[in-house]
Structure formats: C-alpha cells, structure tokens
Amino acid sequence: MARYSTNEFKAGLKIMLDQDPCAIIENEFIKPGKGQAFNRVKIRNLKNGRVIERTFKSGESVEGADVMDIEVQYLYNDGEFWHFMVPDTFEQYQADSTAVEEVVKWLKEQDMCTMTLWNDSPLSVTPPNFVELAVAETDPGLKGDTSGGGGKPATMESGAVVRVPLFVQIGEMIRIDTRTGEYVSRVKE
Amino acid sequence: MLATIRTFFAQKEVLEVETPLLCSATGTDPQLDFFASFYRCKPKNKEMFLQTSPEFAMKRLLAAGSGSIFQICKAFRNAETGRFHNPEFSILEWYRVGFSLDQLMDEVAELLIKVNRQAIPNVQKISYKDIFEQVTGLNPLVFCQQSYTEYALKNGIKDAVSLCETDHSMWLDFIFSYKVQPSLTGQMLCMVYGYPAIQSSLARINQQNSLVSDRFEVFIKGVEIGNGFFELSDAVEQEQRFDLENKARKAKGLAVIKKDEKFLAALRAGLPECSGIALGLDRLLMSVADFDSLDDVIAFPFDRA
Secondary structure (H helix, E strand, C coil), X not given: CCEEEHHHCCCCCEEEECCEEEEEEEEEEECCCCCCCEXXXXXXXXXXXXXXXXXEECCCEEEECCEEEEEEEEEXXXXXXXXXXXXXXXXXXXXXXXXXXXXXXXXXXXXXXXXXXXXXXXXXXXXXXXXXEEXXXXXXXXXXXXXXXXXXXXXXXXXXXXXXXXCCCCCCEEEEECCCCEEEEECXX | CHXXXXXXXXXXXXXXXXXXXEECCCCCCCXXXXXXXXXXXCCCCEEEEECCCCHHHHHHHHHCCCCCEEEEEEEECCCCCECCECCEEEEEEEEEECCCHHHHHHHHHXXXXXXXXXXXXXXXXXXXXXXXXXXXXXXXXXXXXXXXXXXXXXXXXXXXXXXXXXXXXXXXXXXXXHHHHHHHCCCCEEEXXXXXXXXXXXXXXXXXXXXXXXXXXXXXXXXXXXXXXXXXCCHHHHHHHHHHHHHHHHHXXXXXXXXXXXXXXXXXXXXXXXXXXXXXXHHHHHHHCCCCCHHHCCCCCHHHC
C-alpha cells in the first residue's frame, strides 16, 4: 500500500495507525515562526469508531490503509454472520458481529447499505439514512391523540427501540432516521 | 493596506527596495524548505533558489550603506500548506539602522495600529520566559526532560514525549504551539521577546544573558504575524551558524546547502547595527479582515494556483 506524507494529509484520507485502519477527520499544519513543523490530526479509528488526536512531525510518512466503501444489499443473518451482496456482480460478503454491532438493529432484508472494506473484508456497515420498520411491540395507542407530544417506547421488528407518538399501533410501519434513531413518520402501506 | 504601509514608511523616510526572488544561494535553516530551480546554460545548468525571505539580499544593501530600507515582495516556502500557511506568500520586511529591538517593537506596534481597522486597546510586551512560565510552570531556557515529560503527560500532549525526546528546541516548539500560543488568542496584539538562544535564528545573542537571543515574535489574536531580530552582524558567528545548521541538515537526512558567500562577504565588510522584521502580509490581512483562514484572503490559494 502507498505511503502518504503529512503534506498529503486531508480529511477523508485512510491511513494505518497502531495497526488499525483510520480515517483522517481534520488536519492542522502547525509551524512556529522559526521552528519544527507539526501536523495535528484528528483521526477516527475505523474499527471501533473512536476519535483520537495525534501529532506527527511534518514530513513524516505513514502507511495508507486499503479501505473502500461499496454499496451492498443486506441478505440475511445465519446466526453467526450477516450476509450482504453487491447487486451488480452478485458478489457476497459476510460480516461478523463486530462489523455490524452498532447497526444490526436497523438492518432489514433487501435494504441497501454502505459497507466499508479493509483489505477486502468488511470492517463496518452503515445503514441507509432512513429505514422503514414494522412496530413489533408497544403500549396500546390512545385514541384521538394526534399531537405526538410525549410519546412512548416501541420495539421494532429488528429489535430497535424507538420513541414514537402515542397514536402508533403494533403492526404499523414507521420511518426512522438511523443517524439519530428518531421516529420520522408513519408509512402508508 | 499596502498604501497605508507605503505611506507609513515614506513619512519615516525609509527607502523602498527590490531584491531578487530567484537567487544563486539560500539559507541553511533545517526548518525552512525551499524551492529550487535551474537556469539553463548547457551543458551545465545553474541551480537557483526561490527565496524564503529577502533577508540576505537586503542585508547586502544595508552593508553597502543603504540606510533603513523596506520591501514588499513574495516569499516561497516549500511543504508549508495549512490554514495559516501558503507556500507562496507576501512579506513585508524592513530594517532600521541604529534601532534597538525595543524601538523596532514600538514601530511594529505603531504600524499595526495604523493598518488595523479594529482598535488595538493595548500592546502587550512579554518575555518568552515569563509567558512560558506563566502558562506551563516550566523554565524554557533550561532543559529538563523529566519535568517537560511530566508536564506533557499531565496536560494532554503525550505525543510530545515520543516526538521530541531529548531535543530541547523541539520541545519548546511543541509546548509553545500547543499550550502557550493558544493562551494569546484573547489578546489583540502581543509581542513576545527574548527567545531562547537555541532558537536565535539570525538574531544576536543577548549581551547580558547568553541564554536568550534578541529576537521577538508578533502575535495578533494568537496568530504569529512576524519575526523580528536585532541582526547578527558578526560574519564569523554567522558562518558558524551556517555550519551548525548544515550539520543539523545532514543529521536529518537533508541536503547540505552551499553557504551564501555574497552574504557572508557583506557581513565581513560590515553590517551596521540594525533591527529588522518580516511580517506575513496575508496573515495580517486575514486578521485585519477578521477571517480565520488564509484561503479567505488569497484569490487562488496553493491548491488552486
């Protein structure tokens, strides 16, 4: 894999750090008037999502990470692995629980997701920004309440728990923003 | 802004000069990377350097008896790109014959107050040692790896420990950039003088205290705008510094630079006692116009040049 100099650092660049693939979020070039230059870099570890700050001496180089994003369709879970497919090529990828840990509650069969590959194996999966899921369980709705104020917890078919307005009933489909985990609207069938 | 600057110097009878940007020699500072080019003269090409500042040529004029001079020109520094850095930038450099460093600091303040649209309520002057101690509790002039390391670990800059190791100067650069400089952001105009002797650059070593140099930096809202010296005029010492810097270059795996003999000859002929400073005009414009990135004041920054 190519090496990158600090002079090439910019947001989005994928590099290896402490044996983990990372993405640069922010890069600041710091140089005192007559002195050593540094690059102060904010980096997201793509394995665990943690953001750390690291300083490099300017001019140093680091190994790039072979990381890329692909669009895949979620197929099924066999109990141990989650299976995805690239629709154009029918190429399949199986992701383990660490790769889907954060998002498994939003996964619905046939939905399109973004998969991040590292050295051609799944590192993480990002669900679509909005998913439509059926309500599996919630307290009975109150008739006439349409204001949506207050709300109640509801468990989705996928296991996710979302706060919904009081009028939402078991079996209804709702639209959820996966980035915030918030209820958006009911879906007319 | 340029008109204000030119009027300012005209009133003080400081002569505007022009010196070459493309020169046959350049500085040896291991921290300054330059652009090199070639003048075609077959079969052998002549190596030429885009200047990182017009300092050497201007000092040659001073040695030739020009009196006080100023110049507005471009300067080039390789591999410096960032929010506050563009590899090609504008410099205002001026030299005042017979001025002490303190007199020059006063003149810098006078000019900046003229140029700045926002009021500058007070000009703070503070020594490097005092501000460093105030912020960190560490003595910048005497290196103590243990106390520097303890400070770094306690204050969230642990990367300094592995990067700087036993390099006193790098430690100072790290701590100053990460801790001291941010503490200046609330100050409109602050001048820090008495930089450690190990960071003297082209400034004279202070005659009372050999641990500090007669060098200051100007900060507007925490952004460094310029660097001023009481100029080193001793040709022997200057040549020694070139040799030392070349040694440091070698240690870093950088090419050794041919010493600028024309500049050294000028020093031998006699540079009058003078103080000089270079101000970054793009940064000055940025702070005057209240922007926080050079991209906002440069029509075509490096990545679009």
